[in-house]
Structures are given as structure tokens and as C-alpha cells.
């Protein structure tokens with residue numbers, strides 16, 4: 001076997017590992033789950049998860065790779081002196097890398113698609129047409145119609161927080177019973193008798209009583225806000241009313257159009273597949289290039305570029321009217337919007353965003369030939385990842401707020417709400433869009449490299465394949481496996497029976513399996529292995545530069561804290577523990 005390749009420098013390793021960690025998870029997913037969970041407090045809990053669970057596992061993975069000088073499948077056997085059942089962690093890692101990359105390439109392909117779309121300024125005709133329609137509206141709609149439009153638009157935003165607070169006073173199961181009840185009522189011909197029959201069931205009766213009491217409060221909140229808003233808009237001058245109604249109308253139309261553009265792109269399996277092919281080819285070429293001359297060199301260029309681009313975007317955001325609101329949203333805790341399940345979501349995301357639980361860090365660690373610096377490097381990688389996730393929020397939310405969009409717009413935040421804002425910005429918007437989608441592409445690329453490296457390195461280390469052969473064959477296989485994900489939103493193509501029978505499409509099924517099951521499970525097993533099983537002399541040999549107390553704290557986290565916390569997440573997943581039922585605050 002040829003001599004093992006290594007990173008050229010420690011800095012190169014940190015950049016490559018940070019490149020793996022910083023990806024779609026930071027820029028696409030973190031802002032939208034932060035939005036859905038109400039910002040501030042969620043961010044705080046996320047930081048705790050990174051420190052208590054992410055960091056210890058990060059150290060464990062790098063240590064395992066470094067000590068074994070093998071990729072995950074071989075690493076556990078090398079450390080135990082023979083193949084044991086712990087090697088299953090390595091096998092799971094290779095499999096998980098395979099699965100994640102297959103759908104990751106689809107989203108990354110959209111990022112490439114949107115970079116090109118921005119370069120050819122696809123939003124211009126959309127903007128021009130929306131402007132025309134909004135002008136037509138200004139010319140012809142009645143003033144009352146305009147006021148209604150504005151009131152309805154503001155209403156949900158104004159009352160949402162308060163309404164949510166009221167809603168959480170009943171448990172999710174009560175709401176579920178109530179929905180069952182109202183669904184049945186709505187289908188009945190004779191509602192009176194249907195109601196009497198249903199209320200004879202004490203469980204439904206209690207649910208209906210609880211919810212109807214809350215509903216009265218909610219109606220009252222909405223009524224009050226509505227009349228307040230109506231009065232506000234009544235007192236506007238006509239010129240101001242015309243201006244605001246026209247702007248809102250234009251944004252609504254633009255949003256509908258950029259949304260249609262995205263749905264059309266995502267729903268077009270062949271285009272999606274073409275872009276994911278382009279993305280996979282790029283990834284394969286880099287991995288085939290080798291550790292220092294392929295992966296390290298790419299990350300040395302792309303990571304600083306990514307950082308500069310994000311800083312430029314945040315710099316732009318600072319001068320936008322929505323910046324203060326965005327900062328408050330990201331940093332000030334609002335417990336009313338966070339459910340207990342949001343805490344578990346933060347924990348699950350910690351694995352994904354730090355690339356933990358599937359051996360990526362084991363693999364990257366195995367190309368290090370040093371025995372020092374484990375803690376410092378891990379802190380640096382986790383910190384870079386966290387800083388970029390927070391900067392991504394500060395890049396996205398000022399723009400979202402300045403252009404009147406919802407922070408909780410879900411996965412569409414990046415591909416729908418942002419393009420709307422770019423279209424509204426006008427001239428500079430095109431440049432911002434190119435930067436934004438370009439950086440999304442770079443972030444995805446440096447992560448995809450690490451995913452492919454985990455899979456390819458199995459064949460390189462364990463089967464003695466040539467690096468380029470391994471990269472092309474495994475990359476090609478992953479691309480093929482990704483075809484159903486590329487077609488997942490295209491009705492009538494590949495596996496069209498999947499969604500009706502699973503309830504979610506193929507793409508979401510793969511994401512669900514990998515991020516909710518495989519990564520936490522892999523991370524938990526890695527922690528247990530490193531905490532309880534790995535011979536202490538091997539562990540201590542990797543951390544000779546750390547004080548005793550630090551090692552003890554770390555091992556305690558690996559042995560108890562991490563497995564316990566992940567166990568709670570998994571119990572919630574299988575439905576044994578229903579955390580939102582237990583904890584209502």
C-alpha cells in the first residue's frame with residue numbers, strides 16, 4: 001500500500017474540516033429553523049448543544065481518525081486490534097455519506113442553477129411585470145379594497161406571537177382531538193346532532209371545551225387588532241395609502257412569480273438532475289485530486305472567499321432598515337415561540353451542521369500526522385461553523401425584514417423569499433443575488449467533498465483502489481442513487497408512488513432518515529465507543545497536551561451527557577416520549 005497522504009498544514013486541516021461543517025446546514029437550514037422556532041432562545045439552546053454534545057463528539061471523531069490513521073471502517077478495527085462489532089459505526093458512516101450526498105447534490109445543484117439565473121438576471125422580467133400589475137391595481141382598485149389588503153396582510157404578523165401563546169396553553173393532543181372533532185362536524189349534514197353525538201365522548205368534550213375557550217380569546221385578540229389596524233389605515237392620507245397598497249401588491253405578485261419559478265425548477269426533474277450532475281462532477285474532480293492538492297487546496301481558496309462574501313452581504317444588511325429588527329430577532333430570547341421539540345431540533349441540527357455522526361471527521365482526522373492540538377482545533381472548527389451560521393442569519397434576516405417577508409418561511413426562505421428581495425432591490429440586487437447563491441454553492445461544495453471522501457476512502461484504504469478510480473466510481477454511484485431525489489418534486493416521474501404511500505417524497509425521506517436517525521445514532525455510538533470502549537492509553541496518547549480536568553470533563557460528556565441527550569431525541573422520534581405533551585411552558 002502506498003504511504004498515507006496527509007494535510008500540508010494544521011491550518012489546512014482546520015479549513016477543510018470547517019469546510020465540511022459549513023454547508024447548506026448553516027446557510028439554508030439554520031436560518032429557517034431559527035425562524036420557525038422564534039429566534040433568540042433557540043439560538044441560545046443551539047449554542048449549548050454545540051458545546052455539550054457537538055464539541056465532545058468532534059474531538060472524539062478526530063481523535064479516532066488520528067490514532068488509527070484509517071478511514072472509519074478500518075479505524076475501529078485498527079484501534080481494537082481486530083474487527084469487532086464497533087466497525088458497524090464505520091459502515092453506517094459510509095452508508096450515511098452515500099445517502100446524504102445523494103440529496104445534498106440536488107439542493108447544491110439548485111444553488112448552481114440560481115447562481116447562473118442571477119447572472120442572466122432572471123428576476124428582471126418578473127419585477128417589471130409585477131410593477132405593471134401593481135400600477136394597474138393602484139389605478140383601478142377601490143380605497144376600501146386597498147385598506148383590506150393591507151389590514152389582512154398585517155393582521156397575522158401582528159397577532160401571531162400572542163395567538164401562539166394562547167394556543168400553547170392546550171396540549172398538542174387536545175388540538176388534535178379538536179381537529180378531529182371539527183373535521184367530522186364540517187362533513188355532517190345535520191351539525192347539531194353531529195355535535196351532540198361527538199360531545200357524548202368525554203375526551204372530545206373536554207378538548208372542545210378547552211379549545212373553544214381559547215378560540216374566544218384568539219377571536220378577541222384578532223378583532224381588537226383588526227379594528228386598530230383598520231383605524232390606522234383609515235387615518236392615512238390617500239397618497240400614502242396608494243403608495244403602501246401598491247408596494248404590497250407588487251411584492252405579493254413578485255413573490256408569487258419567484259415562487260412559481262422555484263416550484264417549476266424543483267418540479268423539473270431533468271433540469272434538477274442536470275445541475276446535480278454538474279455539482280457531482282465538480283465534487284468528484286476535487287476528491288480525485290487528492291488530500292492536499294485536491295481537498296486542502298480547494299478549501300484554502302473557497303473558505304476565505306465564502307467568509308468575505310458573507311461579510312459583504314452582512315455589511316449590506318447593516319444599512320438596511322430591517323437590520324435592528326433582525327438582530328433583535330436572532331439574539332433576543334422569546335420563550336413563547338419555542339416548543340420543547342424545538343430544543344430537540346437544535347440538538348439534531350448540531351450533528352448535521354458539524355458533520356458529526358458519520359465519520360467525516362474521523363476520515364479527515366486520519367490524514368493528520370500530529371498528536372497535539374485536538375481541543376484547540378475542535379473549538380476552532382465548531383466556532384467557525386457557529387459564526388458562519390449566525391452570520392448567515394444576519395445576512396438573510398435584515399433583507400427579509402426590510403422587504404416585508406416572513407422569517408419563518410421555511411425551506412423556501414433561500415430560494416423564494418431571498419429572490420423576491422433581490423428583485424425588489426433593483427440594480428444592486430443582481431450583484432447581491434450572484435454573491436448569495438455563489439456562496440451557497442461554495443459552502444455546499446466543501447461539504448460535499450467530505451461526504452464523498454468518506455465513501456471513496458473506504459475503497460482507497462480498505463480495498464486498495466486508486467484514488468481517482470474510487471472517486472469516480474463512488475461518485476457515479478451516488479449520482480445514480482440521487483436520481484429519485486432529483487425527480488422527487490416532479491409529478492409523474494420516477495417513483496411516483498413514493499409520496500402517496502410514505503406521506504413524504506423520496507428526497508424528504510432520505511433527509512429524514514439521515515439527519516434524524518443515522519447521524520444521532522452514529523454520534524451516540526461514537527461517543528459511547530470513545531468514552532467506554534477505546535483503550536485509555538490510546539486516548540491519553542492523543543491528548544497529552546491537555547490538563548487532567550479537561551480530559552475528565554470531556555470523557556464525562558462522552559460517557560453520560562451525550563448518550564443521554566441523544567437517547568431523549570431518539571425516544572421522541574419513536575414516539576415513546578412526547579416532549580411537547582410533557583412540557584408546556
Ligand code: PHE
Pocket residue numbers: 020021022023024025026100352353354355356358360447448450451
Ligand atoms: N455539515 C454539512 C452542512 O452543514 C453537512 C454534512 C453533514 C457534511 C455530514 C458532511 C457530513 O451542510
